Amino acid sequence: DSGVTQTPKHLITATGQRVTLRCSPRSGDLSVYWYQQSLDQGLQFLIQYYNGEERAKGNILERFSAQQFPDLHSELNLSSLELGDSALYFCASSVGVAEDGYTFGSGTRLTVV
Amino acid sequence: QKEVEQDPGPLSVPEGAIVSLNCTYSNSAFQYFMWYRQYSRKGPELLMYTYSSGNKEDGRFTAQVDKSSKYISLFIRDSQPSDSATYLCAAFQGAQKLVFGQGTRLTINP
Numbered sequence A: 001d002s003g004v005t006q007t008p009k010h011l012i013t014a015t016g017q018r019v020t021l022r023c024s025p026r027s028g029d030l031s032v033y034w035y036q037q038s039l040d041q042g043l044q045f046l047i048q049y050y051n052g053e054e055r056a057k058g059n060i061l062e063r064f065s066a067q068q069f070p071d072l073h074s075e076l077n078l079s080s081l082e083l084g085d086s087a088l089y090f091c092a093s094s095v096g097v098a099e100d101g102y103t104f105g106s107g108t109r110l111t112v113v
Numbered sequence B: 001q002k003e004v005e006q007d008p009g010p011l012s013v014p015e016g017a018i019v020s021l022n023c024t025y026s027n028s029a030f031q032y033f034m035w036y037r038q039y040s041r042k043g044p045e046l047l048m049y050t051y052s053s054g055n056k057e058d059g060r061f062t063a064q065v066d067k068s069s070k071y072i073s074l075f076i077r078d079s080q081p082s083d084s085a086t087y088l089c090a091a092f093q094g095a096q097k098l099v100f101g102q103g104t105r106l107t108i109n110p
Helices: none
Strands: A005-007 A010-013 A019-024 A031-038 A042-050 A053-057 A064-068 A074-078 A087-094 A108-112 B004-006 B011-014 B019-025 B032-038 B045-051 B054-058 B061-066 B071-076 B085-092 B104-109
Touching (some): A005 A087, A019 A087, A019 A108, A042 A064, A042 A074, B004 B085, B011 B019, B032 B061, B045 B054, B045 B061, B071 B085
Antiparallel strands (some): A019 A074, A031 A042, B019 B071, B032 B045, B032 B085, B054 B061, B061 B071
């Protein structure tokens, strides 16, 4: 157990729907990162939050949004889902900046049908 | 062009062989380099961490960075079947996000 908890582990939903992925960071970690992993694209950075504030944004679609709550857990919202959104979504956390290394959760496998 | 390039493999070697995994990067501002290991259906886990150029050894694993050629390597000595996984290189500068390579799928055959 890495200490980073992601729920749900698996999600199957239809095109056009909206889902919410949840992440609880490791105790004491202030930064949360969201990554998307697909077979052909590898790990793609989506967004980072640090202590409740958005810190960096990657190739995140406008249909996707995220937030980090006062208790430091984070949610990634995916809307108007398309078949191409099927992927593994990972959350990672770190104490502060990236040089401390990231600790990843086990991921949420999203399948859009 | 991707900032970090990695041959996705797959790479298959016999048990006991020396494995060499490599990445190249394009951003000369990258200062920190990492290797992550990802087992099937699991999240990546940090394996090795190197700052700037040079070598770092940890047991059977050696990470090497050559900033002059923008080349990152991971060597695995006496490879074991339990080393079978996907290995991802990553790099970043300052407080920016980690940029990952595509990952190399490695299989160690008994």
